[in-house]
Amino acid sequence: MSVNGFSEYGILTRMTQERALDILKTGANVFLTGEPGAGKTYVINQYVAWLEAAGLNVAVTASTGIAATHIGGMTIHSWSGVGIKDSLSPYDLEQITTKERIVKRAKAAQVLVIDEISMLDGKVLDMVDQVLRTVRQKPEAFGGLQVVCIGDFFQLPPVTRQGDMMRYAFESNAWLNMKPLICYITEQYRQDDEMLLGLLGSIRRNEIEEEHYTLLNEQTEIAFENIEPTRLYTHNADVDAVNSQKLAELPGVAKKFQMEGKGKKPMIEGLVKNCLSPEMLILKEDAMVMCTKNNFEAGYVNGTLARVVRFDEGYPVIETTEGKEILMKTTTWELAEDGKVLASIEQLPLRLAWAITVHKSQGMSLDAAEIDLSKAFVYGQGYVALSRVRSLDGLKVLGMHPNALQVDPKIVQQDTKFHKESESAEDAFIAMEDEEVKEMHERFVVAHGGKLPKDDGVGLVRKNAASRIHAESTYALTKDLLFEGRSVKDIAEARSITDTTVWTHLEKLVHDGELKAEDIKHLEPTDFNWVEARKILDGAMIRFGTEKLKPIYEAADEEYDYNLIRLARMQFLLEAKESPAAPF
Numbered sequence: 001m002s003v004n005g006f007s008e009y010g011i012l013t014r015m016t017q018e019r020a021l022d023i024l025k026t027g028a029n030v031f032l033t034g035e036p037g038a039g040k041t042y043v044i045n046q047y048v049a050w051l052e053a054a055g056l057n058v059a060v061t062a063s064t065g066i067a068a069t070h071i072g073g074m075t076i077h078s079w080s081g082v083g084i085k086d087s088l089s090p091y092d093l094e095q096i097t098t099k100e101r102i103v104k105r106a107k108a109a110q111v112l113v114i115d116e117i118s119m120l121d122g123k124v125l126d127m128v129d130q131v132l133r134t135v136r137q138k139p140e141a142f143g144g145l146q147v148v149c150i151g152d153f154f155q156l157p158p159v160t161r162q163g164d165m166m167r168y169a170f171e172s173n174a175w176l177n178m179k180p181l182i183c184y185i186t187e188q189y190r191q192d193d194e195m196l197l198g199l200l201g202s203i204r205r206n207e208i209e210e211e212h213y214t215l216l217n218e219q220t221e222i223a224f225e226n227i228e229p230t231r232l233y234t235h236n237a238d239v240d241a242v243n244s245q246k247l248a249e250l251p252g253v254a255k256k257f258q259m260e261g262k263g264k265k266p267m268i269e270g271l272v273k274n275c276l277s278p279e280m281l282i283l284k285e286d287a288m289v290m291c292t293k294n295n296f297e298a299g300y301v302n303g304t305l306a307r308v309v310r311f312d313e314g315y316p317v318i319e320t321t322e323g324k325e326i327l328m329k330t331t332t333w334e335l336a337e338d339g340k341v342l343a344s345i346e347q348l349p350l351r352l353a354w355a356i357t358v359h360k361s362q363g364m365s366l367d368a369a370e371i372d373l374s375k376a377f378v379y380g381q382g383y384v385a386l387s388r389v390r391s392l393d394g395l396k397v398l399g400m401h402p403n404a405l406q407v408d409p410k411i412v413q414q415d416t417k418f419h420k421e422s423e424s425a426e427d428a429f430i431a432m433e434d435e436e437v438k439e440m441h442e443r444f445v446v447a448h449g450g451k452l453p454k455d456d457g458v459g460l461v462r463k464n465a466a467s468r469i470h471a472e473s474t475y476a477l478t479k480d481l482l483f484e485g486r487s488v489k490d491i492a493e494a495r496s497i498t499d500t501t502v503w504t505h506l507e508k509l510v511h512d513g514e515l516k517a518e519d520i521k522h523l524e525p526t527d528f529n530w531v532e533a534r535k536i537l538d539g540a541m542i543r544f545g546t547e548k549l550k551p552i553y554e555a556a557d558e559e560y561d562y563n564l565i566r567l568a569r570m571q572f573l574l575e576a577k578e579s580p581a582a583p584f
Contacts, residue, residue: 015422017043020183022437023425024148025050027444029141029178031117031170032150033418034185035200036387037365040150043185044113047148051111055450058111060336063120063151063158065274074335076114078270079105080128086164088127097135106135109145110448116362117151118380121158122172129174141178146444149180153411154204155362156380170414184422194500194549194562196392203383206412208405216386219397222368228288229368229396230305231355232385234375242355250284255311257281257330263343267335270343275333276302276360277347283308283316290353290364293333299326303364303388305353316348321367358385367394374399379408478505479514485522488563503566510570517574523567533560537568546573 017039024030024047034040051058060073077083081102085092096102112132114120129142136143153168160166169175199212222229233239247254259279261268272279276292283289291304299320300306306318309325316328334344358381366388373382382404389395429437442452481491488506492499509515524530540555552565560568 015183015185015426017046017185017187019426019429020185021046021050022429022441023181023183025441025444026437027146027440027447029147029180030149030183031180031418032148032183032185033152034187035152035204036155036384038185038187040152040185041115044115044148044150048113050453053453054445056110056445056448057108058113059105059109060113060115062115063118064116065270073113073115074270076120076128077124080131082124082127082131085127086123088130093130093134096131102131103135106132106143111146111148112142113148113150115150116155117149117169118153118155119151119158120169121160122167122169122175125169125172125174129172129177141174147178147180153414154380154383154407156359156384157378157408168410168414181425182418182421183425184418194504194566196386196389196395198548200383200387203386203405203407204412204415206407206409212405213400215392216397216400219392219395222370222394222396228307228354229370229394230288230290230353230366231370231372231398232358232361232388233355233372234358234378234381236357238372239355239357243352246354247282247284247287247352250286252284252286254282254284255314255316257283257348259345259347261343261345263335263341267343268345271333271335271345275345275347277349277351279347281348281350281352283350283352285310288353289316289318289350290356290366291349292351293331293349295331295349299324300349301365303361303366305367316350318350361385361388364388365390368396369394370396370398372398373404374401379406379411383407475505475508475512475514478502479509482506482509482515482519488523499563503563507566507570510574515570515574517571517578520567520570520574525564533564534568534571537565538572541569541572 015034020030020032020043024032024043032040032043048058048060059079061076061079062073063076065075073079081096081099082088088096114125132143132145133139133141134143136145138144141147149169153170157168158166195215199215202208202212231239231242233242257280259272259275259277259281261272285308287308289306289308291300291306292302294301304320306320306326308316309319310317312327317325318328319325328348328350330346331349332344332346335342362384367390369385369389371385373385382401386395445452477495478491481494486494488499488502491502495502506515506520510520525533536556537552537560540552544551544555546552546569549562549565549569552569553560553562556565
């Protein structure tokens with residue numbers, strides 16, 4: 001289904017990061033979701049920083065150990081005391097509620113964050129709810145805590161024991177009782193490749209067709225020359241074999257880097273097990289590596305691909321795909337609770353990167369990847385793998401299982417509900433005055449003995465009503481620059497975004513009725529006859545429709561690049577809207 005030629009998917013909701021943060025600050029239970037690259041982690045980090053600035057106690061947990069190390073917390077299983085149990089008998093519950101450490105943390109917490117909720121079985125969420133209601137002696141869901149779940153159910157599902165029936169978290173009684181508001185953020189910061197976004201959107205809707213398999217089968221080359229792509233496998237054995245073989249083939253002296261730990265032994269062991277950097281890292285010059293942590297100031301993020309070019313002062317110097325050299329120093333991963341570090345490990349934030357598992361890649365953004373989906377038969381594996389890369393230029397497909405692109409129909413159905421519920425939450429907050437929302441924030445903080453931070457934002461500064469109308473989202477900034485008569489290239493440079501992202505903003509503005517045909521006329525190329533080009537492209541759109549770019553591109557004998565086709569499509573749709581006599 002389409003609206004004025006644009007896919008309805010991805011614009012059902014208009015939730016921004018700032019709006020989601022506003023909703024979180026009210027103290028309501030929230031499910032924060034969105035496609036990979038939408039900025040869920042950024043939003044929750046902002047919220048946690050705001051809570052800490054307000055003096056509130058927040059428990060940061062995750063469904064898996066790897067996810068927990070990413071956010072500096074612990075697993076929800078460990079935090080709640082349920083451990084590896086799959087059910088709680090009265091005896092089990094009594095044992096948990098007599099453990100001083102668990103009782104203390106459960107009573108002290110005012111907000112509970114659970115990251116990567118898609119991988120948490122519903123029965124575990126029910127057990128956590130039962131523990132908290134018992135310990136806190138309150139009948140409300142989770143003992144009255146604000147619960148914030150983060151994740152995307154199109155990602156990897158919960159792992160269950162053989163023979164056990166899996167339940168998604170949203171199918172649990174605890175989820176139904178806590179009645180979370182849905183914040184489905186729709187901004188995109190990882191991918192700006194329309195073809196890739198279209199493919200991922202089709203997977204999410206379970207509308208995979210033969211052309212999508214054809215598109216992936218055509219991904220036989222990586223566009224980057226100076227970097228070797230990471231291979232994504234579904235099994236650990238394949239990963240270990242490839243990395244060991246590739247390292248052994250390199251000449252030169254191997255340098256070893258041993259991880260060091262501080263704190264209680266069991267906690268250190270947990271950190272080591274779930275850290276993406278290995279306990280013993282062995283490197284050589286020309287080794288392919290991947291960064292395992294974010295360090296924006298140094299110029300790398302979790303998933304940055306690079307090559308070791310030399311060693312300085314005993315540390316490796318890596319060269320990224322963009323040709324940037326970075327001296328890598330050790331960093332720490334910590335297990336913290338109540339602002340106190342319980343254990344920490346120190347290692348270089350690197351791992352060998354000729355290969356990695358799909359499971360461990362969740363949460364990463366890769367510059368280039370070779371993906372082997374020949375053994376991908378679990379719902380979500382193909383989607384997770386494909387959504388790691390930023391563009392099709394960085395993707396090579398080695399093999400495909402017939403079911404590699406399938407997602408659970410149950411998730412597709414639930415996702416539609418999430419979109420609608422997010423729209424309702426958005427509409428409710430749009431109807432409120434700024435002061436009313438701020439009062440809700442203050443009531444929540446004061447009720448828990450805190451004090452509202454002065455800037456009410458910790459990085460995301462609130463806007464007054466007038467400025468919010470003027471710049472409610474990132475699209476408004478693009479619109480303002482467009483109205484100054486700037487080109488797409490100028491807008492991209494002024495905003496530090498890509499040209500493709502600017503074109504995406506313009507299409508959204510056109511769809512929302514924010515632009516007229518005359519507003520984008522100055523974007524027309526001047527180095528050839530645009531009028532003649534429009535005749536060819538208009539004919540292709542009349543014949544093949546306006547929803548997909550590829551048929552138009554091929555019908556025009558591949559004479560015009562995709563951005564020019566996007567411009568023609570916007571003009572075509574706007575002219576049809578402004579002049580009923582125009583062909584549509």
